[in-house]
Amino acid sequence: MASHGIRDRVAIVGMGCTPFGEHWDKGADDLLVDACKDAYASARVEPAAVDAYWLGTMGSGISGLLLSEALKIPYKPVTRLENMCATGSEALRNAAYAVASGAYDLVMAVGVEKLKDSGYSGLVSSRPPDDGTLPTMTAPAMFSLLAPAYAKKYGVDEGTLKDVISRIAWKNHVNGAKNPKAQFRSEVPIEKIKSSPRVAGMFGVFDCSGVSDGSAAAILCRAEDAHKYTDKPIFIKALAFAAGPAEGFFNQEYDFTTFQEVVESCRDAYAQAGIRNPREEVSMAEVHDCFTATELVLMEDMGFSARGQAWKDVLDGRFDGDGPQPVNPDGGLKSFGHPIGASGLRMMYEMWLQLRGEAGARQIRDPKLGLTHNLGGQPGRCVSFVSVVGR
Amino acid sequence: MAGITRFGSYVPFFRVQRTALGGGRGARAVASHDEDSVSMAVEAARDALRGAAAPELLLFATTSGAYAEKTNAATVQAALGLPEQIASAELGGSTRMGLAALGLGLDAATAGRRALVSAADVVIGAPGGSRESGGGDAAVAFVTGPDSEACARLLGRASATTELLDVWRLPEERFAKQWEERFGAEVLGPALVDAATRALKDAKVEPTELSHVILDATNPRAAAGLPRALRLKPEQLADGLESQVGRAGAAHAGLVLASVLDQAKPGARILVTSLADGCEALVFEVTDRIAAARPRHTVAGWIGSKRDDLAYNNWLKWRGILPFEPPRRPDPERPAAPPMRRNERWKMAFEGARCTRCQTGHLPPQRVCIHCGAIDEMAPERFADRGCKVATFTLDHLAYSLQPPVVAAVVDFEGGGRLTCELTDVEPASVAIGNELEMTFRRLYTGQGVHNYFWKARPRR
Numbered sequence: 001m002a003s004h005g006i007r008d009r010v011a012i013v014g015m016g017c018t019p020f021g022e023h024w025d026k027g028a029d030d031l032l033v034d035a036c037k038d039a040y041a042s043a044r045v046e047p048a049a050v051d052a053y054w055l056g057t058m059g060s061g062i063s064g065l066l067l068s069e070a071l072k073i074p075y076k077p078v079t080r081l082e083n084m085c086a087t088g089s090e091a092l093r094n095a096a097y098a099v100a101s102g103a104y105d106l107v108m109a110v111g112v113e114k115l116k117d118s119g120y121s122g123l124v125s126s127r128p129p130d131d132g133t134l135p136t137m138t139a140p141a142m143f144s145l146l147a148p149a150y151a152k153k154y155g156v157d158e159g160t161l162k163d164v165i166s167r168i169a170w171k172n173h174v175n176g177a178k179n180p181k182a183q184f185r186s187e188v189p190i191e192k193i194k195s196s197p198r199v200a201g202m203f204g205v206f207d208c209s210g211v212s213d214g215s216a217a218a219i220l221c222r223a224e225d226a227h228k229y230t231d232k233p234i235f236i237k238a239l240a241f242a243a244g245p246a247e248g249f250f251n252q253e254y255d256f257t258t259f260q261e262v263v264e265s266c267r268d269a270y271a272q273a274g275i276r277n278p279r280e281e282v283s284m285a286e287v288h289d290c291f292t293a294t295e296l297v298l299m300e301d302m303g304f305s306a307r308g309q310a311w312k313d314v315l316d317g318r319f320d321g322d323g324p325q326p327v328n329p330d331g332g333l334k335s336f337g338h339p340i341g342a343s344g345l346r347m348m349y350e351m352w353l354q355l356r357g358e359a360g361a362r363q364i365r366d367p368k369l370g371l372t373h374n375l376g377g378q379p380g381r382c383v384s385f386v387s388v389v390g391r
Numbered sequence: 392m393a394g395i396t397r398f399g400s401y402v403p404f405f406r407v408q409r410t411a412l413g414g415g416r417g418a419r420a421v422a423s424h425d426e427d428s429v430s431m432a433v434e435a436a437r438d439a440l441r442g443a444a445a446p447e448l449l450l451f452a453t454t455s456g457a458y459a460e461k462t463n464a465a466t467v468q469a470a471l472g473l474p475e476q477i478a479s480a481e482l483g484g485s486t487r488m489g490l491a492a493l494g495l496g497l498d499a500a501t502a503g504r505r506a507l508v509s510a511a512d513v514v515i516g517a518p519g520g521s522r523e524s525g526g527g528d529a530a531v532a533f534v535t536g537p538d539s540e541a542c543a544r545l546l547g548r549a550s551a552t553t554e555l556l557d558v559w560r561l562p563e564e565r566f567a568k569q570w571e572e573r574f575g576a577e578v579l580g581p582a583l584v585d586a587a588t589r590a591l592k593d594a595k596v597e598p599t600e601l602s603h604v605i606l607d608a609t610n611p612r613a614a615a616g617l618p619r620a621l622r623l624k625p626e627q628l629a630d631g632l633e634s635q636v637g638r639a640g641a642a643h644a645g646l647v648l649a650s651v652l653d654q655a656k657p658g659a660r661i662l663v664t665s666l667a668d669g670c671e672a673l674v675f676e677v678t679d680r681i682a683a684a685r686p687r688h689t690v691a692g693w694i695g696s697k698r699d700d701l702a703y704n705n706w707l708k709w710r711g712i713l714p715f716e717p718p719r720r721p722d723p724e725r726p727a728a729p730p731m732r733r734n735e736r737w738k739m740a741f742e743g744a745r746c747t748r749c750q751t752g753h754l755p756p757q758r759v760c761i762h763c764g765a766i767d768e769m770a771p772e773r774f775a776d777r778g779c780k781v782a783t784f785t786l787d788h789l790a791y792s793l794q795p796p797v798v799a800a801v802v803d804f805e806g807g808g809r810l811t812c813e814l815t816d817v818e819p820a821s822v823a824i825g826n827e828l829e830m831t832f833r834r835l836y837t838g839q840g841v842h843n844y845f846w847k848a849r850p851r852r
Binding site: 119121122132133135136138141142144145148198201245254255256 | 733761
């Protein structure tokens, strides 16, 4: 019993990603066609060359037919999957294993979400009929529990913590402003972020990721075949996933300053990739900044900062686009937007661009290893995905 | 004979000042947006049942039942964690039914069956009218039992049933109407004097021997003649709580009786009357068991624990009288019948589980222990009366609520166990980690015509 990983056995040879945002003129099927068309072109393959598909969407459709019908895929396996906000990454992980197993030569992982048709503020999800006793907190409320807990545990006063989380939002907007595909493409003054209308707890509107429509896709093959499709493939070093037992909901010792699921999935991923010191060895990361305080806590759970020190690293600019360890160089969920099923693959799209030197104005100098991290659920009860990729 | 063995009361947290209703003195009590007659009856009965022998009969009286068809008493039974093997019945139709239910509960006790008698009302009136301003929301509960256990022994009683058009409301109407008061007084006044006189005779008590006389009537003018007729002194008349609570419908006579019992001395004799389409009159004698029988919360305690500046428009919104702009969020889903039934002990009685191997508490109940992983080694445990504290919290401005922001908290229970739930009757600015809380049974919302009851935490009252 062990997690062996598939280091350097699978390559990503093509990717596509739509702009994220309010696509009033496009349905989920249109977004899927846009992302897949880009990905086929990027890998220089005809659709017929792809042997199997994994489609991630939280709620913009059901079954593989959502994809096969939109793309007129003729009688091939299309798996539809869902793992909350980590859905897109799950499509990639399962597709990668299919290639590694030798079952298929060329596969595609696709994610999509169409959120802006609901007419509601924030994220809306349906759940099976229940007894009416489940907590009805909104996503920002659940994640806002992190901020006062972190402040208390590490003796950071709430004013300073507000500065810290506002700086995270500011940084991600600065990055997103340089990204033509991001939902929000302008820098936002830090004072405006700090004074934005309250949504939940310490969070204002600018502490929350964008609700958006979008789709992203990746084409994968065995590493030895990668150069048939592109001169600059990227290689999967690690894929890890952890679903928690909801310990934080039951155990009084859980203090809302960490995601154990992230700690565990990172440990597995670093072991697979041979990373001993993530703070030094990971060149860049796309992490699940659904809310600003989430990104703060993630820096510690992922080993980028020591416990209780991430707030200082944030203020020091360590994770800025031009800092020593850029985090969310594409703008993150905050600025790029968060169409649930597409986000994990959007993160990988940034790794694809950065590792190939195609990230334009936000290109990081000579990145070696990139990390993507995707979280679904809430503090104390969540799923966590981590990948490490490199050249 | 029989008597009252235990009692409890409940007055909700909010008050509307009568000056906000166009005049009048004092304030009226207002059930919160997440309360109704059923949830308030549960609150009063929880206090009454503390230390009481298990009842075999549950009676519930209200003129504002949460459901017009569906046994509201069954919800009360379930929320109290009472066994299903008890009888229950509901009384409604007029405010007299609260005291009538107590009479029936005493009958049952005389026949050897302990009864839990609960009465509650959420009183509304057409905006601008005297029912709106004079009414109040509250609940009361009594446990009846044998004479030997009584804290208030029944000495005598009398009833009357009178057919007249005094107060009425059609099933499809929101607000009751009332005929001219002078007419009602003309008919009901003599009925009250007659019933009270018969009850005192039955009890072999002279009016001068009464320490406390409680008058409750749809029509104050109709009750005004009794003190004159019995030559009562002003100090014999109990405070009717009009200026702090208002007339609390079917709960009112019992609520005033509870407030009298909160302070009465052994040997004190009490006449309690309720006048509506007839009359109930009961005479009690307080026994020396009264000190031990008193509930944790007194009526005066409830009255003093309040937020007394509820805006009139919020109150109308809470009662569904005033339409309002909903948030841009989905309407709440109705809970489904099968999961409600299979999780009834959790949802209604707030029964969690404790691992018998490692003693870890679980809310909601689980089959697999979060701590030691033992499977199916759980024992049920009711957490409703266990103290708890805020572990962490947030103010949710986005969630659907009739009183935003929603105060959501992670709550840790004494002796283990944790729950994420909503706080109610709370000042958002006063919430802090470590605040002490207690659980309260509430109607979370009504979705697609189905009430969703569950528990919330509130600061200790």
